[in-house]
Amino acid sequence: MTTVNDGNLFADLPNQRADEQFDLLLRKDACRLERIISTGHATPPGEWYDQDGDEWVVLLQGRAGLRLADEPNIRELKPGDYVWLPAHCRHRVEWTSDQPPAVWLALHLKDRNEAVAGFSRISA
16 A cells, blocks of 8 residues: 655744744655745854755745855745755855745755765855
């Protein structure tokens, strides 16, 4: 018998949290799919995400400011906007809306021969 998982991406959204919420939706071979909920969060000053794998991210709800290390301006994201972040593309979240919460869907990809790993922050 096949196991089917289902849910709703907008279910159980918190009003406010001290930390971002990361919900693992799917892990299969070289990919990991997460729902991320941000309520006014930002990457700490001086820190950047520098991931070993590629990431495709879409903002489903709310608003957010995304900065790429090699771009002078912040990208202002609104619902439906997506970004492809190749491995080691340094980036940071400058701000997110809290009402409504920013809801992201993030697909993390790695080579099939490598385990899917998380991300790491590095200081400037």
